[in-house]
Amino acid sequence: MEREIVLTEFARVINSDRYQYTESDIFLMEHMEDKEAVFDVFFRKTEDGGFAVVSGVQEVINLIEILNSTGEEEKRMYFSKLIHEEQLVEYLSKIKFTGDIYAMRDGEIAYPNEPVITVKAPLIEAKILETPILNIMNMQMAIATKASRVTRAAYPVQVSSFGSRRAHGFDSAVAGNKAAIIGGCTSHSNLVTEYKYGVPSIGTMAHSYIQTFGVGSHAERVAFDTFIKHRRNRKSNALILLIDTYNTIGIGIRNAIDSFKACGIDDNYPGIYGIRIDSGDLAYLSKKCRAMLDEAGLTKAKIFLTNSLNEELIRSLREQGVCADTYGVGDEIAVSKSNPCFGGVYKIVEIDNEPVIKLSEDIIKISNPGFKEVYRIYDKEGLAYADLITLVKNDSDKEKLVNGKDITIRDEKYDFKFSDLKEGSYSVKKLTRTYVKDGEVITDEYEKLFDVLGSQKYYLESLEKISAERKRLENPHKYKVDLSENLIKLKYDMIKTIQSEILKDDSRKK
Structure with missing residues (x-):
């Protein structure tokens, strides 16, 4: 029996679907490989109709580093086993990414149909990145967005991400905990996440x-005493005792109080101490335990609650007057249980400086053509008012916006839905950043992505600028995401052109 093949980091680049390489062979045979293509990564909807939290851009840029640093022989080793066309194998063995990547940063708040990432590169270079990029972004954005929902429901109580054992594999556990931190979790339990990203x-x-x-009771007490004895002087000196192994009120909380007192742990303890409840009626039990801890003089003892928690359960617990200092949330965040498939897509929008569009019987699947970027508009109070998607070049609304001039933004379908923004009444921020230019990683922007807590801070600051009604977990007030006038005209001119071609074809058939 052959031993299992060991994969190198380059396997992440070819974590792909066969058709991308089938098409690449055709492009090569037709001498199309040097055509400059622009692809957008975006999502069409969210679980609640609101926003999503960006996470995964750092790993996407790392794909480019891997692709460009891997030697020709290693690439040939993979492609010669997977690709049957010799000319394509030769081309792919020498391939490096020479294009550009633009993206919102990790921690950004994004809305449906906005380009979260844009890849501009020679056609084959851009094409083969489709599945690797979506594999990263769909997983991480699902988790970061779910973490955002859970932490917003729990606020101001903290949430810890405890779901590694339920995650869908190694990368999902490690990067998933990172995404959960970006989405607002204050802590996590995964050792590799700490090692890789530096978050304890x-x-x-x-x-x-x-x-x-x-x-029984005596054994539980011995376990508690022993735990405190050995952990109190460690670097990580949190003393949280799990009290529901046998009976939370009858045995567990009493043993915990006795152990704390016997071991000299009280409100003067410099670290964190307290209890965890993992089963039963958490609202009832937490209130009972809080009263008993306070009566014993342990007023600073923390209460951790776990047990298949999600945003709905947490909201219900709070309505019942639960006593909690931290919620530990596992599978609900780790696999984004209520919305496990994020639905990000990778669509071509331009080829050789010519915009392209995809039409569909489903209106939601009609793409926005052209090379684009995203701007966020803030009102005088500093709250996010609307986002505007513009063309990168030759866009009059973009020029007005960046220069703070009078501008009218409107719904692409309904002319009567518009907003007049006067000079001096708004501010604007460009959400689209450059991370790779001509195949070279922009170091300053890239290095910011390694600061996971910095990305979380950026997210939390952005969240403060979203109005309360737009942060509702159910039926949030719709946030304006409009297209510039030039983009609207481009899109609907292209639709009309295609429709006229369809009518001509129909008339010929008749």
């Missing part, structure tokens, strides 16, 4: 730890 991991204890000391 935390942990409490398992029921099995308590059971290893025997069965």
Whole structure:
């Protein structure tokens, strides 16, 4: 039996679908490989009709680093086993990314149909990145967006991401916890996430730890005493005792209080101490335990709550007066349980400086053509008022916007839905940043993405600029995302041209 093949980092670049390479062979045979293509990464809708949180851009740029740093022989090793066309193997063995990548940064708040990432590169270079990019972005944005929903429901109580064991594989656990932090979680439990991204991991204890000391109240007390004895002087000196192994009120909380007192742990303890409840009626039990802790003089003892929590359950618990200092959330965030498929797509919008468009029987699937970028408009109070998607070149609305002039933005379908913005009444921020130019990574922008807590800070600051009604977890007030006048004209002129061709074809058939 052959040993399992060991994959190198380059396997991430070819974590792809076959058709992208089938098409690349055709492009090569037709001498189309040097045509400059522009592809947009965007999503069409979210779970609640609101926003999504960007996460994964750092790993996308890392794909470019991997592609460009991998040697010809290593590339040939992979492609000679996977590709049957010798000329394509030769081309791919020498391929490097020579184009540009533009993106919103990790932690940005994005809305449907906005280009989150734009790839502008020779056709084959851009084409083969489709699945690797979507594989990264769909997973991370699903988790970051779910974390945002959960943490908004819990605020101001903190949320820890505890879902590694339920995540869909290694990368999903490691990068998923990073995405959860960006989306607002204050902590996580994954060691590799800490090692790779530098965000400290935390942990409490398992029921099995308590059971290893025997069965019943005495064994639980010994387990608690032993835990405190060995952990109180460690660097990570949080003392959180799991109290529901046998009976939360009858045994667990009483043993926890006795252990804390016997070991000299009280409100003067310099670290975090407290209890965790993982089952039962969390609202009832937490209130009972809070009262017992306070009565014992342990007023600074923290209460951690876990047990298949999500934003709806957390909101319900809060309505019931739950006593909680931290919610530990596992699979609901780790797999974005209520919306596990994020739905990001990668669509061509321009080829050799000529815009292209995709039509569909489904209106939502009609793409916005051309090389574009996104601007966020803020009102006088500093709240986000609307986003405007513009063409990069030859766009009069873009020029008005960046120069702070009078501008009218309108709905692309309904002329009567418009907003007149006067000079001095608004401010604007460009959301689209340059991360790769002519195949070279822009170091200053890229390095910011490695600061995960910095990305979280950016997200939280952006969130403060979204009005409360647009942050509702259910039926949020619709946020304006408009197209510039030039983009609207381009889009609908192209639609009319295609429709006229269809009518001509129909008349010929008759």
